[in-house]
Every structure is written in structure tokens, then in C-alpha cells.
Amino acid sequence: MKVKMLSRNPDNYVRETKLDLQRVPRNYDPTLHPFEVPREYVRALNATKLERVFAKPFLASLDGHRDGVNCLAKHPKSLATVLSGACDGEVRIWNLTKRKCIRTIQAHEGFVRGICTRFCGTSFFTVGDDKTVKQWKMDGPGYGEEEEPLHTILGKTVYTGIDHHWKEAVFATCGQQVDIWDEQRTSPICSMTWGFDSISSVKFNPIETFLLGSCASDRNIVLYDMRQATPLKKVILDMRTNTICWNPMEAFIFTAANEDYNLYTFDMRALDTPVMVHMDHVSAVLDVDYSPTGKEFVSASFDKSIRIFPVDKSRSREVYHTKRMQHVICVKWTSDSKYIMCGSDEMNIRLWKANASEKLGVLTSREKAAKDYNQKLKEKFQHHPHIKRIARHRHLPKSIYSQIQEQRIMREARRRKEVNRLKHSKPGSVSIVSEKKKHIVAVVK
């Protein structure tokens, strides 16, 4: 007879002294871990609930401006510095870590229409209603010196926006035409127009650095190549586009913030159909900015809220609002992709977390592991109805909520009418136009 009994030596399973860590032998055999899927589901449910519990995105409000904040700019080299221009011509430079204003400049008379930093971070440019373009040093003046711009260019018309080239000493302004300027000269290198209307914003492409996009109030978006004297092509939409923003990761993708409450992501190679129509706002979208990852963007709207959209989804994943925040005019996603800043009508700049439930500060390795595990679980079970409902739920102000209901009813009515028309007309005579194509009027080359 040969016999062996299972006989464990407790010394192998119990810690030797109280100072040791407890021993935890593992066996990953699935029969020892029954109900794997239901338990993971419950963990995912708990993780989703906790995410909603910890969703406290608002970090700080920077106050000091004496009029509505009209434009924001990020510092290219310092994460802590941010610049803002207000409607009374005042420019302020803020330190985000201290949450304080470190410098105030009375830059223009009337609005500061646009502000942008030079790629090296040593100076910045502002344009205002007083028909001037001013270049300022990033560092403040020395003791006893007076606050004065490095250069001032007097133009003939009002400039409504400015953007700096990402690599060269060239910047572009817009107003009645798009002007390309050399920093050393007082007259533009070239001016480009297409039609006669005021252009509200101009943006350089961060990858293909010679490309520019602009949007004008005659409802079109025009693309330019700096190396040519004439514009490339334009697309005409149903309503006016307020701003555009290029995707920092994909050279040919840009997103346009439109007056018709929607945002349109275009592939510049095929402008006749937008890649995605992003619809969730209930009022005109005023500004848009991409996250440095190029996966998401944030939009500011006249409906007193900001929303975060994934690039490939038509619905937003997040909405931020507070009771005191009025119409949001400008928004920026910080370069570390962790925070969002927005400037609004009621003179404040607000700082938000990009990921509402993220824990700030240093995480221990166990915290990090738990966070990653929960993230993966949430991803795995995101389509289960119960989890989806909790993850999607957001509290909205009553005005926005009722507006959404109202617009849903209107959309349903329109759709019903369309279906009825289709049903009662000769087959083939009425075709259904998809949401993507509906808003594009024409593409001109």
C-alpha cells in the first residue's frame, strides 16, 4: 500500500513574526474562483457607482478680471502659466499652482479679441478692437520700468483673432482678411480673402504647420496653405462656425464649433461629409479645444456649460456646469491633458479636472493598480444596461434639461414628418439625407 495524505506545514503559510507581511498563496485555478463573471460584474457596478460618487471636477475659480473673459492662451513651456484677455482690454497672466494672478496689463482699448503665445514661450501677442497687434514679453518689466509692448502694429481694420506658427517666427491674424505676418515686419507678408466677410478665427495646423483654417461669418470654413497666395478650399455649412481647432495628433482632422448647437469633425481631404457630428449642446457652441492626446475635445457653449466629446462619438461623455457660470466664451485643455480651463461672461476663469473622478496627487502603487483594474472592469461591462445608466447619468440645470426635452420633441416631429413623406410619395422620389450630410451646403475648391 502506498499512501500520501495532504499534510501542510503551517510554517509555510503563516508569517514568522508580527513584523512580516501575511503570506497569501495564490492558485488561479478557475474552479477555486467560481462566479468569476458575476463577481466581476458586481465589482464593475461598484466601481461605476464610486466613480459617480467621486466625480467632483471643479477645482478652482480664478477671479480678478473686471469684464467677461474673451480669450485664453496656454503657455507652451510652463504648465502652471495661463494667459487671459478680457472684454475691457485687460490681459492677465495667472499662476495655476498658486491660483493667483501674477501680472496685469492694460493691453488694448476695447475688447482683447485674441491672444496667442510664441512657440518658445518668451513673448505673446494680443489683438484688440483698437486695430492694433501688440507683442509683449512674457516676463514682467523690471523695477521702475513701465509696462510696454515690445512691438505694436497699427492696422487698417479690426483684427478678430490671432494665432502663431508652431515653429517659425510667423503669425496670422484675421479680420476682414487673413493676414500672414513676419514678426520683424510691420506689414503682412500676404493677405488672403475669399468673399467679403469678417473672419472670426484662424488656426495653424500643429503638424502640417503651413496649413491654416479659418471660419467666417458667411457660414464657411476656409483652408489655406501659407506657401500659396490663394486659399485651398472651403466648405459652406448651414449656419456660422465660431471657431475651429485642429487635432494635434491627426494632421487632417479638425473640429468646428457651430452656431447650430453642433460640432462637426471634418477630414480636410473630404469636406463634403463630416467624419462625425457631435450634438449635445442646447445653444450655440462658442469655442472648442483638443486634448493633447487627440482623442477628445472640450467645447464651450452659450448654454452655460462645457462638454467633453470623444472624437469618434457623437454624444458627449461629460458635462460641466455650475450655478454661477454664465455663457462660456473660451475654453482650453491644458498641455498635460489633465485639466480644462474655461473663461466665461461673469469675469471668472474656472479650472476643471478633465477626468471628473480622478484622484489628484501622488498615488501609491496599490491605489494605481486598483484604479487600473476598476477602469478595465468598467470598460468590460460598460454596455450592461444597469451600469450604462449609472455611468451616463448627469445632473443638469433645469434650463438645459428642459431645453433638451424640447429639442428632442422637435427632432422627433421632424423625423416623423420625414418618414411620413417617404411613406406617401413615389418610391425613389424622396431620399433620406443622413444627419452628417444634412448640414453641409457646398464644398468649393
Next chain:
Amino acid sequence: METVPKPSRDVPPKKNRLQAKKKVETSLGWKRKTRRYWEEETSLTAAGASPGPPSNKKNRELRHQRPKNTNIQKKSRFSRAQPPKKPRELRNPEPQRSLSGAQDPFPGPAPIPVEVAQKFCRIDKSKKLPHSKSKTRSRLEVAEAEEQEISIKAARSELLLAEEPGFLEGEDGEDTAKIRQVDIVEAVDIASAAKHFDLNLRQFGPYRLNYSRTGRHLAFGGRRGHVATLDWVTKRLMCEINVMEAVRDIRFLHSEALFAVAQNRWLHIYDNQGIELHCIRRCDRVTRLEFLPFHFLLATASETGFLTYLDVSVGKIVAALNARAGRLDVMTKNPYNAVIHLGHSNGTVSLWSPAMKEPLAKILCHRGGVRAVAVDSTGTYMATSGLDHQLKIFDLRGTFQPLSARTLPQGAGHLVFSQRGLLAAGMGDVVNIWAGQGKASLPSLEQPYLTHRLSGHVHGLHFCPFEDVLGVGHTGGITSMLVPGAAEPNFDGLESNPYRSQKQRQEWEVKALLEKVPAELICLDPRALAEVDVISLEQEKKERIERLGYDPEAKAPFQPKPKQKGRSSTASLVKRKRKVMDEEHRDKVRQSLEQQPQKQEKKAKPTRARPSALDRFLR
């Protein structure tokens, strides 16, 4: 320790299983010639540096030189289901050579036996989604690849397991069933011998008993009201009370700190000091108790014919189901999916979940009443015994077909499965144990593995988790039997740790409560939650089409592209269009033709020896 394998005593090796395994290997494309470092060396010395695949013959001769693995394999009786031939392994075929000419004797990642990797594989590739988009399909493929990688990693971690399962083998031709407990106790070490004991408690009548989930604690209750719990390893008594009422069943709740006792009238819950915490009057005249540890549900079967689920974490009754089959006194849980199996007096076994008012399934098992039911830990096999003296084993994977049956002289009144798939049956004052060919395999009922005669009639059986011990409650008290090879040798410290401290237990309790599985999720397939819900997907699609008035995902009709240099004439356009349309039409016809024979097969009438007059009504 022996090194030479003995021929298997009782049952011929199961050819079917082996063949099935082979098939799996080939279908996965893992069948690959592997080379050992010594083979490479011999070929180097003999025929220079030509690394051709070595012949099988050489392989066979050289196999005996593997010292370590063979030892491990032969030692255990139960791990012999793994074929004793060379295990097929995953490994890089080409050894890399350095500049000096020396080569890595173990090139590539460490090899993993395919059977082990199979155990951890969770994705069933045979299931295909009906109409998935290419994007979804590619995403699924990525997930599958990840899963595969994970299963390989998990299989690799098997190497770290510390303990080996126990075994019992007779000498040549010796029947292990003839080996008595006394002999085993003499042969094993002192620590193991101490696990065999008898508690002589004649005056308090037949005993029911239950081990806690970690296998560290034992609770037992006698018909005459004697209830006690003890740490049976150290033999330290935790509490001993007399409830002054008949005790029908006793069961630990999620930890050893609480246990439930089904008393004559009501259900009571006590703590580890024997203090009565709750008297649950909504569960009256309870005959059997089962605890579902992941759902925190205490299932009670009562004389009144009700199956009641009590959520012990919040103290609420989740469901009270009327089985409509009279008195219920046969109950067991399926540890794989938490479904409760009830045995009835009409020979059926019904499967219950708290989410459903009706049984999930009813299986007709016996002519005459069902006396005992047991389900193994993988949820694959169900053993039943009935008044017809039959012991049957059923397959629970879908078909509920009997796999094997055997008539016992007395009929078994109590059945229980161990962690490694041993089946114990209590018949009168005898306990028989049958074993299969490996872990969680079908126990062969031809010859028992062990038998033991007790001093009284068996009234309760329970295998101790993580110990090679079978606890038997009988009219004379409690007997703790040694059953080598019954238990899983390697426990998981985060799941149930027999050596856990109080702090660890408290932490575990919080975690377990946080991830309490809702009772509604109990169903026959616990993995169903991770699968694509095709039905509601189709439903949603249909509703969407209805709402929109058209199908947004419909394929647009073919529109020929304009061609240059006069080839875009109307006639050629029409021709091209017609060509595509015809091709689509042919595809449709082909598909429908493929489906037709399947339908006909389904319709085929059952052929009988003599045609019946009623056949004309068959359709």
C-alpha cells in the same frame, strides 16, 4: 517514493478523453514537434550542427532521463489522467546560437502543457456572432488574443503551486477498498493521523455536520438538540449548547463566526459563542439548509414544500418558492452556478433559482423517490440515488443525460462530492467512496476506492475543503475519515485561506460583502453575463428600423463607378449592375440550398421497427 509507473489497477485508461484532447490540440494548431536540449546535443555530437527534427524513437528512449517531472507525475494517483507520454508543449522551435557556438539549452519562453493552458481558457471559439461588423469582429479578435495570452500566463503560474495532492495505491492487485482506516492511520505521518478521530456521542442521536468554507471549523448538531462547533484541526471547542429541540440541519454561514441551525420549529442563527442571534420565524419546519457564499443566501427547504432564500447580509427573504411537490428533504447546491437542486418523491430532481417562480429544469432520475443528490465542484456531474436502489451520475452540461448508473444493495441515503471529484455515499452504516481518473473527472462506479463501516447509521456526510478528510455524522456521533486525494491541495489565499488571521478574515469579509452577487443573477450558465445578448440586440435593431422608417445599416444598392474613354456607356453600366445583382442572387440561392438539407434532417421521422397506425398524423 516510487519511480516506475504501475499499470492502472481497476479501469482501463479512458481512450475517448485522450483522443478528444488530441483533437483539441490539433485544432488549435499547437501540435508542434518539440525538442529537448539533450536531443540537440546528441544530434550535435553525432551528425554535426544539423538541427533536424529528432525521430520519435530517440524520443522514447530518452524519456526516462527526465528525473523530476516523472517523479511528480507518478506519485499521484489522480494526476495520472494526464497522459504519461511526452506532453505537448509550446516552445520556440529554433534554438538560438551565440557567437561562441554555445547555445541556450532552454530557448524561448518556458514550455506549458497544452492541457493546463486549456484549463484557463475562457473563450469558447465555437460560438460565432450572427452578423457582426468587421469593427466588432476585430475588437473581439483582440480580446481573444489577450485572453489566450492570459491563459498561458496563468498556466505558467501553475509551476509555483507548492503542494501535491494525496493518493492511495494498493500493491499489485490489491484492492484499495479493502484498506482499512486503521492501516491508513498507521501508514501516514502523525499530523495526518491526528485528523482521524471519532466523537462518541451516542445519547444525542444521529448527527448532521458541516465544515466551514476554509475547512478549518466543524459544526455538528444532533437530533436531540446537541449543537457544537470546534476548530477540528486543533480540536479546540468553540461552543457547545443544547437547543432543547430537534435539530434537522446545521450550516456555517459565510465565515465560521455564524452558523444556522434548522430546529424543529424555526430557523435559528447562532454566533461562534453559541449565542442565539436570530430566530427566523418566516422559515419554519426547515429540513435542509444550503448556504450560497457568493450571494450571501441561505436556502432552506421546508416540510411545507417551500424553498426559501434568505439574504443573510440584510436579513431579508429574497424569494419563497413553492415547489408543489410535498415535503422537501433532499436538497443540494450546485457550487458552479448556485442553482439549488431539489429531489422529490416522484423521482424527479428540479433545479431552482430565486429569480424564477418555476423550476429551471426538471430531470426524471429514478423510479421511486429521490433519496440524495450531490453536484460536483465544477458543476459537471450530478449524482443521485433513489428508492429504487440506483446510484446514477448525470451530465449537467446542457443535456442532463445519465452517464453511468449502478444498483447498490442498500441504496445510498447520503451523497457528497469532494473538491477533486470523489463521490462518497452513505448506505446504512457503510460509507463507500468512488474515484475517477483525475481531478474533477467522472467517478467510475464499478469498484469503490475506499469503504468504511461505522458504529451507527449515516446521517450526514461532508468532505472537508482543502483537507483529505471526510466527516461522517451518524447515530453514534461523528467520525472523521481519512480519504487520501479528496481535497484540492493548493488553496487560494484571497478566496478561502485556512491559515488566515482574524484581521485577514475581517478584511476578506468586507471585500466579500462588497462584491455580493445579486440573487437575480443566478442562472444555469454563470458566464452568460459576459456574452453578447444577441436577442435584445436584434430586438433593438428592429425597433430602431420601425422608428426611423428605414434601415440605416442596409447595404446601399450597387452603383457602378464611372469609367473613362467611352467605357461608361449606358449599356455597359447596366451590364455591370446586372452582373453584381446576379452574383448576389446566386449567393442567396446557394445559402438557402445549404440550409435545406439541415431542415430535412430535423424533419426525419424516428424509424421504428414496426410502423404505427398513428404515424399518419406525424408531420
